[in-house]
Amino acid sequence: MNGDGSRPQPKYRRIAEELKGAIADGTYAPGDRLPGENDLMATHQVARMTARQALSVLQSEGIAEARKGAGVFVRAVRPLRRRSVPRVAREQWGAGRSVWEADAEGREVSVDRVQVSEEPVPDAIGVVLDVGPNAPVCVRRRRYALDGEPVLLATSYLPAELVRGTPVTEPDTGPGGLYARLTELGHEPVRFREEVRARMPSAEETDALALSAGTPVMLVCRTAYTEDGRAVEVNDMILRADAYVLEYGFNA
Numbered sequence: 418m419n420g421d422g423s424r425p426q427p428k429y430r431r432i433a434e435e436l437k438g439a440i441a442d443g444t445y446a447p448g449d450r451l452p453g454e455n456d457l458m459a460t461h462q463v464a465r466m467t468a469r470q471a472l473s474v475l476q477s478e479g480i481a482e483a484r485k486g487a488g489v490f491v492r493a494v495r496p497l498r499r500r501s502v503p504r505v506a507r508e509q510w511g512a513g514r515s516v517w518e519a520d521a522e523g524r525e526v527s528v529d530r531v532q533v534s535e536e537p538v539p540d541a542i543g544v545v546l547d548v549g550p551n552a553p554v555c556v557r558r559r560r561y562a563l564d565g566e567p568v569l570l571a572t573s574y575l576p577a578e579l580v581r582g583t584p585v586t587e588p589d590t591g592p593g594g595l596y597a598r599l600t601e602l603g604h605e606p607v608r609f610r611e612e613v614r615a616r617m618p619s620a621e622e623t624d625a626l627a628l629s630a631g632t633p634v635m636l637v638c639r640t641a642y643t644e645d646g647r648a649v650e651v652n653d654m655i656l657r658a659d660a661y662v663l664e665y666g667f668n669a
Contacts, residue, residue, distance in 0.1 A: 429470035447493035477631030479659045500664045530560035531588040542574045545648050553577035567626045568660040573652045604649045606641035626657050633658045
């Protein structure tokens with residue numbers, strides 16, 4: 418035991434912490450190759466399994482990624498800052514800009530998958546939208562990519578009777594996006610509510626977002642309300658936790 422009564426760290430943990438320190442101080446920059454198992458075995462006089470476990474720690478924490486046949490590299494991820502209040506302000510979408518443009522900060526954010534359909538409403542969504550069981554809803558599923566890498570899955574639910582036959586049901590809703598079209602239809606969103614949770618991804622989400630082992634996801638559920646308090650959209654979003662910083666600003 419250590420002098421303070423705590424248990425000593427396993428060797429692989431000590432090596433992992435040393436590697437993380439070297440990444441933090443810039444010894445290894447994003448995209449750099451980390452020492453391999455043979456290097457760690459020689460430097461720290463440990464068995465191959467110990468060296469492998471040390472590298473696995475960095476991979477499970479999303480700090481490094483393995484490339485088949487090449488080694489383990491420091492992940493080159495620069496998170497998007499998602500400013501949740503200004504991004505949905507009317508000044509944004511009312512001027513013909515997508516709410517996603519507020520996140521981009523000059524980087525390339527694109528929608529690389531879009532699926533629009535009319536489906537029976539899920540029970541929990543039906544309660545929020547105040548529609549009856551099995552009522553039809555317009556469902557918009559999108560995948561967003563940052564600099565060519567998938568970072569977010571979004572599924573919007575809207576009462577079908579509000580948007581049927583309008584641009585809302587098209588893959589490209591036009592300038593200003595969904596909220597601009599709802600405004601044109603007489604259902605302008607004036608208030609939003611977001612709930613945020615975190616968990617580990619499902620196998621399907623891991624595949625869709627190309628997640629490294631151990632990378633969690635953040636769940637953001639946003640509901641849009643009109644002036645009379647009607648919920649006109651529920652947007653369930655799944656965000657790569659390593660690709661986003663969530664920022665909320667409000668007055669005291």
